[in-house]
Amino acid sequence: MTTVSWVDVNDDSGFGLENLPYGVFSRPGKVPRVGVAIGAYVLDLAGLAADRLIEDHGWFAADTLNAFMAAGRDAWQANRARLTELLTDRSNRPQVHPHLIPRADVELLRPFRVADYVDFYSSEHHATNVGRIFRPQGDPLLPNWKHLPVGYHGRAGTVYPSGTPIVRPCGQRKAPADAAPSFGPSLKLDIEAEVGFVAGVPSAPGQAVPVSAFRDHVFGFVLVNDWSARDVQAWEGQPLGPFLSKSFATSVSPWVVPVAALEAARIAPPAQDPAPLPYLRTDEPWGLDLSLEVLINGQVAARPPFSAMYWTSPQQLAHATVNGAPLRTGDLFASGTVSGPERDQRGCLLELTWNGEEPLELPDGTKRVFLEDGDTVTIRGTAPGANGARINLGEVTGTVRPATC
Amino acid sequence: MTTVSWVDVNDDSGFGLENLPYGVFSRPGKVPRVGVAIGAYVLDLAGLAADRLIEDHGWFAADTLNAFMAAGRDAWQANRARLTELLTDRSNRPQVHPHLIPRADVELLRPFRVADYVDFYSSEHHATNVGRIFRPQGDPLLPNWKHLPVGYHGRAGTVYPSGTPIVRPCGQRKAPADAAPSFGPSLKLDIEAEVGFVAGVPSAPGQAVPVSAFRDHVFGFVLVNDWSARDVQAWEGQPLGPFLSKSFATSVSPWVVPVAALEAARIAPPAQDPAPLPYLRTDEPWGLDLSLEVLINGQVAARPPFSAMYWTSPQQLAHATVNGAPLRTGDLFASGTVSGPERDQRGCLLELTWNGEEPLELPDGTKRVFLEDGDTVTIRGTAPGANGARINLGEVTGTVRPATC
Structure with missing residues (x-):
């Protein structure tokens, strides 16, 4: 049954009764x-x-x-x-x-206080592109990638509300040709267009949260920009993963879209081959047909499809808790960069410009390799809602300020 | 001037006026x-x-x-x-x-509420041993190791007080010879004997905390056992670092020893060659002559010397904030496994048993490769205090319970 609000809602706003974020x-x-x-x-x-x-x-x-x-x-x-x-x-x-x-x-404001922050790496297209860029000789996907949703912990204390200015971080970087590392502003400041979900109901220590219990624990979804300093990341990241290349800022959108509002967006995710281990299996379709747009200074840079994500949100949650780590209210889990199979569906400049080798031309003719000071990045998204409506996920935005080092 | 308390303090207790944790x-x-x-x-x-x-x-x-x-x-x-x-x-x-x-x-009880938790990898002996075990062909230390204190974020929500039982975690693991990963209890449950410091005074976003400001922000030190599932770690850890292999539990000691109590423990750290970048340099001696003991079921398994750590605590703090990430009260920074040059100075079983190849014989004749259910691990430590006294860092302990999967 279609319901209509007495509030004057523009049909195109995406903030109708089907959303209520x-x-x-x-x-x-x-x-x-x-x-x-x-x-x-x-x-x-x-x-x-x-x-x-x-x-x-x-x-x-x-x-x-x-x-x-x-x-x-x-x-x-x-x-x-x-x-x-x-x-x-x-x-x-x-x-x-x-x-x-x-x-x-x-x-x-920032909608919730973040407890722990986990970032996954669940787009096959993104992981494949990154593998091709950084390990051109080997298989683009590492052997574990199709067996588990690879992830790591980020810094909860630097999850900022949308609109927070992003100061270009300083750090160590060393190109392969350099004799020694140098210190200074990151020269490869990037975005990562992601979707995150936030836990509401805690779980008990030692109790894994199965795929089937996702809706009992997860409150809703936000858009995430996991700002990244690619030059810092390339130098610091072995063997323990990203640290300062990510910990300076992560931005989240202000509206938390309830899981219930996204029921109509659920679709079958891409087929998983090999079949995952039993704790990651489900017959319920938990792909989400969210459409993202990445804008740089108002110009559309990419349209990443969340429907293409290989690992689903309930699989990410089941994996993150299978070792008995409990959930706390406010635990934020981000998807990792959302990228689709097409070039204009890539959710970060690293991929869009192939690590700076192929400048990206925006619709207005401006070109970018990585972000420049003053650039404003906005990620926005929509999803199918109930009754044929469209749901607006809102947007997460931030403007790059010059480094202070 | 030596001061004496009217409280009856056994000279050997290490809890005299010089300590006051x-x-x-x-x-x-x-x-x-x-x-x-x-x-x-x-x-x-x-x-x-x-x-x-x-x-x-x-x-x-x-x-x-x-x-x-x-x-x-x-x-x-x-x-x-x-x-x-x-x-x-x-x-x-x-x-x-x-x-x-x-x-x-x-x-x-747990002495403080943890904001973010960072774990470093700052013992050259530990990193070298791990490199030899996992990358026998290459250089044991990766190229970045002597230029920056490698670290990563851990899970703040699973930092537990000393005495909390440690349930053996379940997870995916795949030995190189296995055709596919399997799921089950970790077969390589390990300890990591570490020393942590906790931030008291926050710093402003965008403001790095220089080495010289360490004492303005850091409240004190604790002992840390960063429990680790080595089989899970080996399979999951590329390319983004440890995740579930660490996130099930980290134990901290109950007494936070003030920085002021450790002034007498300060010594010159090992020489750093190559010289670090300016933001990591200091003339102040910030090595700490802390003596640790690792006991398994009351038997001394190792005596790791904190004095041998390559990167100092103020260098770790300066590095962790140089990208502008602010400190929050309760931010915990652990050193990484403390290992010395001698075999009986290694702070984890991975090193002590060379990844299980050389069983460790304890003083009572029992042998271990990795931890068995029922094992109690205790890490304790002491340090030189003022007036020639000895300071007790207390202890962090935990007993392994069987897996529940």
Whole structure:
């Protein structure tokens, strides 16, 4: 049954009743609160709760979503159903309308406090391209890649809200031809267009979270830009993986799209051959047909398809916990760079320019190898929603500032 | 000037006035509090504060040290001086004595809430041995190793207090001769004897913390056992480093030894050749003459010397922040396995048994390749203190429980 909101929602906005993503907003002189996007508005949940229009247990008069994320799937479902009811039945308008605030009047903050941050490497196209660039002699995929979702821990303390300026990091880098490493601003500052999911409900130490329990623990999805310094990464990364090349900044989008809103986006993921070990198997389709766009200074640089990801989000979660590591509320898991099979579907400049060898020409004719100071990068995304609607994942953006070293 | 406490301190305990390490303790039916070890007692700082014997700003009636760690070096110095005064001048005994609790009567908890956790790889002997084991054909040290302190982020959510049972993790592993990976309990469960330091005072985003500012940010040192599943690590670790092979558990000792207590332990570190880049240089001697012991079931398995570490703690901190990543209160930085040049100075079984090829015989005649279920591992340490005293770093311990998969 199609439902229509009494709120004036532009059909193209992607912020209709099928979406209802959660975020944290502030207004001048007021403390942050939890809100939900509807049309061009943010619906103030703390205000609704104060008027006893929705259930609340300290969830919404808060500067993070963490308390609500920890409340669990029943609470998430009940609140979503109640908000849908409030926004659909016009008789609620007099009570609800005072809590609608034009989004242009609010600042969107980092939506949740990050506990641990894990970054995967789950696009076969991305991993293959990176393998070809850095190991041209060998197999592009390492032997483990199709058996497990390769991942590593990133720095939780540098997960920033969308809009945070990104200062070009300084560090050590050494090109193969250099006699010794040098120190200075990264010369290969890059983006990584990713999709992340955030855990709400903790798990117990020693208890793996099976693929089938994904929806019991995961609250929703965000867009992620995992800024990367490729020259630093190439020099520092062996044998223990990325460290300072990633830890300076990771940006996340302000709207957390509930898992429930993405049910209509679920599709069969690419076939997995060889078949994964039993703890990674599922018959449920957990591919997600999310369409991303990467823009540099407003010019579309790439359109990475999340549908092409080899490892699914529930497989990533099952893998990350199979050793007994517990989940905490706020654990963020990013997909790794999203890249498709086509050249214009690659989610980072490393691939788009083949490590700087093939400059990328943007629609307006400007060219890039890696990011320049002043560049603004925006990743945005949409997905199929219920009732044939389109869901807007919002956007994550950041502008590069000059290095300070 | 030598000072003597009116508290009965056994000269061999290592918990004299020169040490005064901080921890968090609880007693049955009471909420956790901050305390300091003196002799066989814990001095209840919340109790002292309630009696207005020491300055307090919500620091000590707390279940973590984080608030006091964030208070900064002046507060740390003032409190240390005041505690020394209270414990030295016998006239204070009537007021202070009621706040001394036998340590046998308390439970020691995890001393601080971990923000981010970074693990380094800073022992040349360890890195060389690991290189020889896993890359017998090539140079044992990779080209970057003597130019920067190699490190990576670990999982903050699985940093556990000493005494937490360690459930043998399950995971994927594949020996080179195996046709495909298999899933099951790790067959190569190992220890890593390490020393960690914890940040108290945050730093600003974009501001590197120079070597010279180490004492302005770092509160103190703990012992660390970074439990490792070597078979999982060998299979998963390329190209992005350790993930599930480490993320199941890291144990830390309960007593945080203040940086000020280790001034007498400072020595010149091994010569660094080639000279590091300027941001890693210092003339101050920041080697630390800490003596560690690794015991398996009470039998000494190794005596790793921290004095042999190639990269110093201030160099690690300067490196970790040189890209602008800010410090948060509770950031834990572990040294990586501490190994010396001698065989019985190696801080992990991977090295002690040469990846299982040479079983280690303990003093009582039992042999080990890797850890067996039921094994209890204890790492303890001491250091030179002021006035010729010996400082006890306490111990970190854990017993291996069978896997549950």
